Amino acid sequence: MTWSRYKSFYLIGARNTLVISFVSTLIGCVIGFAVGIVQAIPDDDSASKLKRIPLKVFKAILRGYVELFRGTPMIVQAVFIYYGMRMAFGIHMEMWTAAFIIVSINTGAYMAETVRGGILSIDRGQEEGSYALGMTYYQTMLYVILPQTFRNIIPQIGNNLIINIKDTSVLSVISITDLFFVHKSVSGSLYNYFESATIVMAIYLLMTLGASWLLRKLEKKIDGKKHYDLSTTDTLAHTSGLVRYERQSKE
């Protein structure tokens, strides 16, 4: 049986696939947040031109990055970065380094747009409520907007993770021994395409189901309890005079 004989190869392939996709999704999210946050900085038309131009240029560069990596296939990017860099500039990149870079940068490009959209989707009212209390733009972003953005885009992060688990299979062009690479090697020597493909599909499905389940748990955890507890003890203590408030009255 293919499975019992090659179990350890499939498992190593699966592990590699998981490691690349999890780590790269994580790094991709960090990139995506960084780029998305910059993209969402409003153009302050009351500021001087000199202050506005660097931001505009920076935004344009980031925009270029997003379009370039969203708009080209990852398999071509892999070949370009791994082989192309070597031939054109003599940069010898380690295969694994290349794999992490490619998938992270790709995820980052997708996440950037998701994050930007997520930031813009939080209603302006909360932002104004925050400013009215004296919070700065950065405090407002950090404590009011981004936590909600993060919560709202978890499904998108999950989407990216699942896509990455599947799409790392293209990395076999740079000889990464991911799950698909193992499949190609095993079936290439034994001609047991059907069996091997069945095994590989089952493993991919297990991994993606696991990923969805994990993200759902994260969502639940962030959402907290559905109900709130009336803090009755507090109330009694505070309204019965058990607790004294020392507030200096303002003359």
Add this chain to the structure above:
Amino acid sequence: MNQTTVLRIERLCKTFGTHEVLRDVIFDLYKSDVVCLIGSSGSGKSTLLRCLNFLEDATSGSIFFWGEEVSRHQVNLAEYRAKVGMVFQNFNLFDHLNVMKNCTLAMQKVQKLGREEAEERARFYLNKVEMLPFINAKPHQLSGGQKQRVAIARALAMEPEVLLFDEPTSALDPQMVNEVLEVMRSLADEGMTMLIATHEMMFARDVSTRVIFLDEGRILEEGPPEEIFNCPKHERTREFLHGMRILS
């Protein structure tokens, strides 16, 4: 009456494109003044309040706080905003934070209070608006009236010297309007300086020290409530009050 000027607004103008929304608005807000800003929808009440808090940049004119001019680009804008609190029509609570954290966030980040001190202060003001039992609730778990009372406690917790209200009861179901007006009434009794845009004419008549009638971005009439409500000088004021069923 004590006539210390807290906020002085001088010739404030605001245009959106070519649309003049505020025209030469001039008035003083005295300490413990409760000024109600009335006027039809679109007359510029919100814009005026938003300019006072720099959520909107006035096109021209000046704002003085305790005699000192304030501008959007000054370093202590945050300090000014903390001293001039604002309560919004749509509450603008932070959806992801519970009632307690809604109140403590700015105390901790803007006024740099420690957590315990911030929570103690929050408790004091939440108790005042009778929302203390709800400290663990998230905004979406509260009724409109409850949300607005939390929003008021949040603003009060910054211990502001002036409170601006932008139609605080307009988004509420009728049976919840009173609970919010009661809170505002007690603030007025305690001497809080307030500027209130409102359509609650009864409240304006009972509680305010002065009423300002804003018409197409201009202060058309200003005076004690008895005067504005009983014998308005301008035809436009009369029409407006008719529409509000105050004059028959």
